[in-house]
Amino acid sequence: MRSISPFRANQDTPRRTSAISAKVAILLCLIAIAAASTLWAIRKSPSADVKPTNVLLITMDTTRADHLGCYGHPANVTPNIDAIANEGVLFEQCMSSAPSTLPSHSAIMTSTHPFVHGARDNIGYRLSQSNTTLAEVFQQKGFKTAAFVSAAVLNRHTGIDQGFSLYVDAGDETEILGQKTCDRAIEWIRAQTENPFFAWVHFYDPHFVYEAPANFVSTAPNAYLREIAYMDAQIGRIFDELKRLGHYDDTLIVLIADHGEGLGQHGENTHLYFLYNTTISLPFVMRCPQQIPAKTRIGSVVRSVDVAPTVLSIMNSDPLPIAQGTDLTSLISGSKGASRRPAYAETIAGHYTLGTSILRSLRVDNWKYIHAPRPELYNIDDDPVEMINLADKMPEKTEELREELRSLIAESPELIHDESSDLELSASDLARLESLGYVGGDDTQKPVAENEMDLFEPDGDDPKDHAADFEALSIAQHHLQHDELVEAEASFRKLADEFPDVIDLKKKLARSIFRQNRFDEPLKIYESLCEAHPDNAGIQYGYAKLLGKVGRRPEAITHFATAVRLDPEYAEAYHDLAIEIRDDGHAEDAIPYFRQAIRARPSYIRARVNLARLLLAQSKVEEAIEEFRGAVEVSPDEAELRSYLAFALLKAEKFEEAKAVAQQALKLDPNHAPTKRLLIEIEKAAQSTQ
Secondary structure, three states, rough: OOOHHHHHHOOOOHHHHHHHHHHHHHHHHHHHHHHHEEEEEHHHOOOOOOOOOEEEEEEOOOOHHOOOOOOOOOOOOOHHHHHHHOOOEEEEEEEEEOHHHHHHHHHHHHHOOOHOOOOOOOEEEEEEEEEOHHHHHHHHHHOOOEEEEEEEHHHHHOOOOOOOOOEEEEOOOOOHEEEEHHHHHHHHHHHOOOOOEEEEEEEEOOOOOOOOOOOOOOOOHHHHHHHHHHHHHHHHHHHHHHHHHHHOOEEEEEEEEEEOOOOOHHHHHOOOOOOOHHHHEEEEEEEOOOOOOOOOEEEEEHHHHHHHHHHHHHOOOOOOOOOOOOOHHHHHHHHOOOOOOEEEEEEHHHHHOOOOOOEEEEEEEEEEEEEEOOOOEOOOOOOOOOOOOOOOOOOHHHHHHHHHHHHHHOOOOOOOOOOOOOOOHHHHHHHHHHOOOOOOOHHHHOOOOOOOHHOOOOOOOOOOHHHHHHHHHHHHHHHOOOHHHHHHHHHHHHHHHOOOOEEEEEEHHHHHHOOOOOOOHHHHHHHHHHOOOOOOOHHHHHHHHHHHOOOOOHHHHHHHHHHHOOOOOOOHHHHHHHHHHHHHHOOHHHHHHHHHHHHHOOOOOHHHHHHHHHHOOOOHEEEEEHHHHHHHHHOOOOOOHHHHHHHHHHOOOOOOHHHHHHHHHHOOOOOOOHHHHHHHHHHHHHHHHO
């Protein structure tokens, strides 16, 4: 029997009807093909209607763009970063606002330049609470927010923790290896099962000194690239976890450096002091399948201040109330947006340390202008390494960019400043920053003005005339931090002679001599500094420390007291004053000064612990417990602090809680011998009362 075609159910249908049916069938097939093609296109290309759920911001400290495979480096040691660039967008020319960590990260988070957000250097400044950060916007939108940073230069006291419900910093460590930071971030991301999240992960590994872990296997041809390769491996672990959790494609991933590294070019081995592309040109890549086409490369100049507006746009979030950056989504999509984005950068590091002029730069398309006592002009297209200064040959172009720079500053928002903007670092915090290679600024050189335009004209020597001095300063600091005291003394003595008005050099010279157990000259240095600067709290504090070390306690107490009178928020001075009073046999009188130190800085763990110990010695057990609790709250990952608390609870005969706290300490550090012994004492004491 002949089968009947479903398109020919009635064999008597006229031929014309059959022909029409055939046409209909063809049309249906074409519609089906078109629909399938449309569906495929929707799946393969970004859609403005589909938004990612989460945001992952990864910042790579001290990472030069030209040392990543996706930016053309032949070593190809960054496969994970390269993959993100291949699957999303790579910006070929991204400029930082500053060649230093805190100012540049603050610019990324606030979309404002350092002279607006106020955190202008790594030392002596903090990001004031008056700023609004990217994290704060997401927090207000209901996102879970967390940050995991790897160096003391970004600890919470810098103010950049704004908007983060969880902020895990380096604590009392100088820096944290990428693996530990990565572990912390992955643990938190795994726990985010309900709310969308905004996570910031900061890796510090490529920063000098370049020492990747010995057990890390890499084919990188030098130490700096080896550090970058190690960081890339940790970044890859986070991506693998996102894939495992099913979040890789619904997370907007942003990878950007804070600044680069000199590596010997322009007379600068590291960074901070100059504004050449070696230190302010950044790698910047983004991945978001719903919003960003793969294999996209953008050649136009963009800025780190553009990150926040772009992220907020992609996430359909409210914009920042103040922003100097622009949304790059139209540029990413290929629309004809504003192609002219003047890129501003500044550094006050030379001015702050040796009194040289502030440096500013402006990049407009292929032209780069550096505002210095001797101005510089470069055509980046023709001279990407900035070796041919055209300022004298092209005075009209130089003046044009100078005036554009002037206008940019004049038309910018006012400084976002409040009483929290200036930061008085503790001696221990300062020591940690100095061990990272940062040189403590001289407060007498700190640029202060009611209006930024008052600081526009270059004032002081040209920094490029002192490249060797900046390098000598870094070397001297390295000697001091590594107890190479004879070398440190010689270096600081030479610098102090060359820059007699820079107080900090004299202080460092005194320290390098004193630590060799030679006391007369350091005392004379500080005596003269106190006479010349009687209202400088830092000098009074330094002199008091020195007097205490040589046993002149009454004089030390007097100068500590002067320091806190001059600066009522000087936490370290209150603490050390309390120590001297306590050791002078007046324990009760020391208590208010410990409390003042804690009031000035609630996160001051050392002050809390010393106060708690003193309270315990006076049998004020409940008060001691509260101080130990406060210390644990500030630093919950410190086993020793929990051990202290457990001991105080034992003294209060709160055995069950003491046991629980001791067990928590051992969970943090299973090999902490004092806690093991304490736990035995707690169990014995508990049994004896039964």
